[in-house]
Amino acid sequence: MTETQLWIPDDGIRLNAKLTRPSQGQHPLVLLIHGFTGHMEEPHILALVDTFNALGFATLRADLYGHGHSGGQFRDHTLYKWLTNALTLIDYARSLDFVTGLTLCGHSQGGLTVMLAAAMKRDQVDRLIPLAPAAMIPEGARRGELLGRSFDPEHIPDAFYIDDEHTLGGNYVRVAQTIRVEDAIDRYPGPVLIVHGTGDQSVPVQVGIDAANRYRNARLSLIHGDSHCFDFHLDQMLAAVRDWLNPTR
Numbered sequence: 001m002t003e004t005q006l007w008i009p010d011d012g013i014r015l016n017a018k019l020t021r022p023s024q025g026q027h028p029l030v031l032l033i034h035g036f037t038g039h040m041e042e043p044h045i046l047a048l049v050d051t052f053n054a055l056g057f058a059t060l061r062a063d064l065y066g067h068g069h070s071g072g073q074f075r076d077h078t079l080y081k082w083l084t085n086a087l088t089l090i091d092y093a094r095s096l097d098f099v100t101g102l103t104l105c106g107h108s109q110g111g112l113t114v115m116l117a118a119a120m121k122r123d124q125v126d127r128l129i130p131l132a133p134a135a136m137i138p139e140g141a142r143r144g145e146l147l148g149r150s151f152d153p154e155h156i157p158d159a160f161y162i163d164d165e166h167t168l169g170g171n172y173v174r175v176a177q178t179i180r181v182e183d184a185i186d187r188y189p190g191p192v193l194i195v196h197g198t199g200d201q202s203v204p205v206q207v208g209i210d211a212a213n214r215y216r217n218a219r220l221s222l223i224h225g226d227s228h229c230f231d232f233h234l235d236q237m238l239a240a241v242r243d244w245l246n247p248t249r
Helices: 043-054 079-095 109-120 137-143 170-176 181-187 205-214 234-245
Strands: 002-010 013-021 027-033 058-062 099-107 127-131 159-163 166-169 192-197 218-223
Touching: 002 079, 013 043, 013 079, 027 043, 027 079, 027 109, 043 058, 043 099, 043 234, 058 079, 079 099, 079 109, 079 170, 099 109, 109 127, 109 181, 127 234, 137 170, 159 170, 166 170, 181 205, 192 205, 192 234, 205 218, 218 234
Parallel strands: 027 058, 027 099, 099 127, 127 192, 192 218
Antiparallel strands: 002 013, 013 058, 159 166
């Protein structure tokens, strides 16, 4: 296995990324995207890298706008910026001469991002794996709900305090209000695996259930009692991914 540090330019910033290959030669690739306030070195992300590599997939993981070591400020990030990052990463992955196919995998807000990107690049994406996808963000923004906070959706605050390290700009909500997740789901015809913990306190499990029911070709794997980041049964999440990708293994 070899790992290469990358700095991928996108619209005036650089994306901190790592390309991990299980071996030399041709193989498919998984683009792996973290969630809101997360980064590409979180335990569940690294465990996925190992799982995909063991199955013969290369992985390309990256910190998206305003997160980790990539450019941009957290306060200024929006779903549009993340989606632009994802499209750039897809184009980069497809430019690699060893890549034989492309799978998108994302966690939480990264799960929502890959759902949107797969709809736009549906002719280039072989499979889609949203993990605890935060697909409720746009509808919540239209109702005036964000991270458990209520606001007037017609008079959006300039900033939302998240915690001592994170403040989110109002443009995040303005952008989210324009996104229709249902349309993205309907546009993607390929195979989809959604994995969701039933004890998820950040993204209700019903969000994953509803998305799986709407996709044309989806499997839903529920990890009973697990949290948003699969803190209790990470092995079961990885097994669900592994068995779906290689059921005869």
